[in-house]
Amino acid sequence: MISISDVKKIYQSKSGPISAVDGVNIDIGQGEIFGVIGYSGAGKSTLIRMLNGLEVPTNGTVNVNGQIVSKVKGKDLRQARQSIGMIFQHFNLLWSRTVLENIQFPLEIAGVSKKERLRRANELLELVGLDGRGDAYPSQLSGGQKQRVGIARSLANNPDVLLCDEATSALDPQTTDSILDLLVDINKRLGLTIVLITHEMHVIKKICHRVAVMEQGKVVELGDVLEVFRNPKEQVTKRFVREVSQVEETGETIDHLLAQYPKGKVLKFTFVGESTEQPLITSLIRRFDLDVNILQGQISQTQKGAYGTLFVHLDGNEETVQAAVSFAEEQMVKVEVIGG
Numbered sequence: 001m002i003s004i005s006d007v008k009k010i011y012q013s014k015s016g017p018i019s020a021v022d023g024v025n026i027d028i029g030q031g032e033i034f035g036v037i038g039y040s041g042a043g044k045s046t047l048i049r050m051l052n053g054l055e056v057p058t059n060g061t062v063n064v065n066g067q068i069v070s071k072v073k074g075k076d077l078r079q080a081r082q083s084i085g086m087i088f089q090h091f092n093l094l095w096s097r098t099v100l101e102n103i104q105f106p107l108e109i110a111g112v113s114k115k116e117r118l119r120r121a122n123e124l125l126e127l128v129g130l131d132g133r134g135d136a137y138p139s140q141l142s143g144g145q146k147q148r149v150g151i152a153r154s155l156a157n158n159p160d161v162l163l164c165d166e167a168t169s170a171l172d173p174q175t176t177d178s179i180l181d182l183l184v185d186i187n188k189r190l191g192l193t194i195v196l197i198t199h200e201m202h203v204i205k206k207i208c209h210r211v212a213v214m215e216q217g218k219v220v221e222l223g224d225v226l227e228v229f230r231n232p233k234e235q236v237t238k239r240f241v242r243e244v245s246q247v248e249e250t251g252e253t254i255d256h257l258l259a260q261y262p263k264g265k266v267l268k269f270t271f272v273g274e275s276t277e278q279p280l281i282t283s284l285i286r287r288f289d290l291d292v293n294i295l296q297g298q299i300s301q302t303q304k305g306a307y308g309t310l311f312v313h314l315d316g317n318e319e320t321v322q323a324a325v326s327f328a329e330e331q332m333v334k335v336e337v338i339g340g
C-alpha cells in the first residue's frame, strides 16, 4: 500500500545543509496501523509530509497506493491527495465555519454537490460521535471534539490512507485514549491504513501494529510492536519502552529489592502475547521446591496481544533456582536475572 524507498530529505539552511530524513525504507501494508516514534528533530514530520507531497524528497521515491507521490505535480498531486487524509496536532480547523461546514470543506474543493456534501457530512458526524454538534463552531468544542471534527473532515473524500501528525499530543490522557479508540474503530470498520507520528510510546502501544523508531533522520529499529516491546535493541527504543512500563525499573528500585532479598534471585519476566495467558507462577511453585515472592508487575494490552513484566524473587537452592529459570525460558518468557 505504501512504499518508502531510499528516501532522503536535505534542507538548505544558513548554517549549511540539514539532513532531516536520511535513507529511509519502509513498506506499509493495506489496513495496517503503522507508527513512527522519535524525539523532537528526529525527522518524523518531514517523513510523514512526504507521504502526501507536502514535502518532496531530495532522493528516493514515495509510492502510496500505486501513485508515486514524490513525482506527481499539479492536478495529479491534488487528486492523489484526495485519497490521503491527514489530521494534525492543532486540528487546523476553519474557525469561522461550523462543524458541518468544516467537514464539507474538502468535498467543496472536490466539486461535490451541496446536497451530497451535507448528506456525507452528517454521516461522518455520526461516525465520529458528534451527532447534534453540527452547527457548533470549533471554539465551542473541547480539544477531543475538535479532533473528532478533524478526523471526520479527513475522511470526507473516502481516503485509503490516514496520516496522523501528533494527533493526540495536545490532548489530556483520557481524551487521547478516546481519540485512539476512534482511530482503531475507523481502521477496523473502513479498512483504512493509518500512519501516525508521535513522541509518545503510549500511542504506539495502544493502537499500532508495527513501529519504526527514528533518530537523526534514520530508522534505527522497525518491527511488530510486541516484538519491539519484548526486545528493544537500540538505546532510544529502550528509553521509549521504559516510558510505558509503569513498573519502576530504576537502579534505585532494583537496589532496594536486592537489599530486601539478599538470598535467592530477583528475576524479571517479560511476557509477550500468548505467554501472558500461561499460569507460569503456579507451575513454578508446583514443579520446584522454591519460595516465590511476586514483587511488582504490570500487564498492558497492545493491538497484537498483551505485554507484561513481572519481578519475582525466587528463594531455594541454586540448582533448583537455575532449573526454574530454564523452565520459564522454555515457556517463551524472557527471563533476566536482576540480582542475587
Ligand SMILES: Nc1ncnc2c1ncn2[C@@H]1O[C@H](COP(=O)(O)OP(=O)(O)OP(=O)(O)O)[C@@H](O)[C@H]1O
Pocket (backbone or CB within 6 Å): 011, 012, 013, 018, 019, 020, 038, 039, 040, 041, 042, 043, 044, 045, 046, 047
Ligand atoms: N523547512 C525546514 N527548513 C530547514 N530545516 C528543517 C525544516 N523542517 C525541518 N527541519 C529540520 O529537520 C530536522 C527534522 O525535523 P522534523 O520536524 O522532521 O523532526 P520531528 O521528528 O518531526 O521533530 P518535531 O516533533 O520537533 O517536529 C530538524 O533538525 C529540523 O530543524
